[in-house]
Amino acid sequence: MKILYIHQYFKTPDEGGANRSYFMAQALKEKGHEVEILTAHNEKKKLSKNVDGLLVHYMPVPYENSFGFYKRIKAFINFITFCKRFIKSKNDYDKIIVTSTPLTVGFIALWAKRKFNIPYIFEVRDLWPEAPIQMGVIKNPLLKIWLEMQELKFYKNAERVIALSPGMRNHIERRAPEVKVELIPNVADCEFFERVEEKDENLILQYGVNNKFVVSYFGAVGPVNDLMSLIKCAELSMHLPIRFLIMGEGSSLAEIKNYVAQNQLKNIFFIPYGTKEEVKNVMNVTDACYVSFLHKPVLRTNSPNKFFDAIASGKLIITNIQGWIRGLVEKRHIGFFADSDFPAEFGEKIMPFIDSPELLKKYQEASRSTAEQFFSRKELSNHFVQAVEGKNYQHEAEIRSIFSLSA
Known part of the structure; x- marks a missing residue:
């Protein structure tokens, strides 16, 4: 398949930060899929380059952790705009993967499905809008209702939803019981990190x-x-x-x-x-x-x-x-x-x-x-690939068993 993986905060291991999308994209590539990444950077121009065998398209959407609420919203909207323009010019993908946060990536996936009939996988890393609502960032009752309606729409139109924790999975299944939800937690990179016996x-x-x-x-x-x-x-x-x-x-x-x-x-x-x-x-x-x-x-x-x-x-x-x-x-x-x-x-x-x-x-x-x-990277990456390919994961019971400890 030719897959477009959309993650506004995509990072490589050399850059630090969260590398999940990098490793999942590499796992898809190793299984023979053609993967392109659509992301953002703090530069002034668009840029496309090969990153370890992945074609990564960088959109000029500045973002910093220090941004306030309105500057963040502006960045989210700008990213949606750039992504839509990109997909309009290049829409020969078999499938799209969008990963949140922000929840607004769902607008890109839903639009691409309706306009170009491209199915999508929706990966939920944080529960939006529930998180900013509980934090008191979003207070307007009408805005809360509208965002919750959009959230439900994103779930229901997804081919599959991937949740990163049992609490997220339970929330999504309550909101949209008809949706296929895969529980694929973050990975422990046991190949890179190691337990040292003696400190350096x-x-x-x-x-x-x-x-x-x-x-x-x-x-x-x-x-x-x-x-x-x-x-x-x-x-x-x-x-x-x-x-x-x-x-x-x-x-x-x-x-x-x-x-x-x-x-x-x-x-x-x-x-x-x-x-x-x-x-x-x-x-x-x-x-x-x-x-x-x-x-x-x-x-x-x-x-x-x-x-x-x-x-x-x-x-x-x-x-x-x-x-x-x-x-x-x-x-x-x-x-x-x-x-x-x-x-x-x-x-x-x-x-x-x-x-x-x-x-x-x-x-x-x-x-x-x-x-x-x-939580090995190899096993969970394999689960991710199978979810994207539309297959049922053979070790779902084992994944659920470890989380049953935390009930």
């Missing part, structure tokens, strides 16, 4: 973490990510031999840096947001990874990339997220839940791992084992 001495010196227990945070630093919950834990852990490393970017980063500086929290260090290779270097000296979101019901359904990088690296997981991630972390014995409302508990819960290298190693080995057994 040069990296220990580089990050200044000699004789320290290292807790790291990777990824977005925005209002939904609730990174202040980790800062509060660090503030109450000044007396412990812990170093907190933060590698992220986003609209809340400057405010958090100011708080850390004003309160002289010398156990927190910020690292520039980097490539996947740079993430791997920080992972090398890391003992535990912190995964967080605000306490909003819709955010419990999220499937954060850095959680999967962390278990692929065999790290102890500390999370403040209720829902499937907490269930998985606790029942697979790969970490613990740190309630944001009671940051003082953090020190009590982490001390057994500081005091006992054997306990830490046991949890870290279970973390890596969970990644290999249930």
Whole structure:
């Protein structure tokens, strides 16, 4: 098949960020499909180039994590416009894959289906508009109703819908019970990341973490990510031999840096947001990874990339997220839940791992084992390819079984 894969925030491993679309597109290519990517970049002109065997078309739609609501909406609308123009000029595709967020990519897929009769797969990475509604970003009741109607329309017109977590799948099946929904979580890249037995001495010196227990945070630093919950834990852990490393970017980063500086929290260090290779270097000296979101019901359904990088690296997981991630972390014995409302508990819960290298190693080995057994890139990419090809996945029961742990 000739497939157009539309992802506004497409990233390669060299660029850092979420690489799911890159790996899924590569898996489709390896199965003999011709894949083109339609995405955006912050340059002023359109650009098409070959990226590791994939033809990638970049549309000039600037976007930054620091954008406010209206600038984001403008970027979403501009991307729709550019994509429609592109498809008008080149519409010989057998199938389109669109991946959210933003939800607005659904407008592109629905338009292409109606105008050129091209079927589409709709991949849901976050529940929109439910997330911005619960966050209070979208308040107008008429706009809420209209967006929910569009969401339902996108689901019902899709050939298949792919959900990244059980909460997302359950939401979609409630909204559109007649739609075929595939549960394909984010992947743990066990080929790239590895569980190290001994930390690299040069990296220990580089990050200044000699004789320290290292807790790291990777990824977005925005209002939904609730990174202040980790800062509060660090503030109450000044007396412990812990170093907190933060590698992220986003609209809340400057405010958090100011708080850390004003309160002289010398156990927190910020690292520039980097490539996947740079993430791997920080992972090398890391003992535990912190995964967080605000306490909003819709955010419990999220499937954060850095959680999967962390278990692929065999790290102890500390999370403040209720829902499937907490269930998985606790029942697979790969970490613990740190309630944001009671940051003082953090020190009590982490001390057994500081005091006992054997306990830490046991949890870290279970973390890596969970990644290999249930979230391997090879297996989940195969599931993705079969979904796009319209086939039934042979190991659906196994995928559902791991998520049943988190019920």
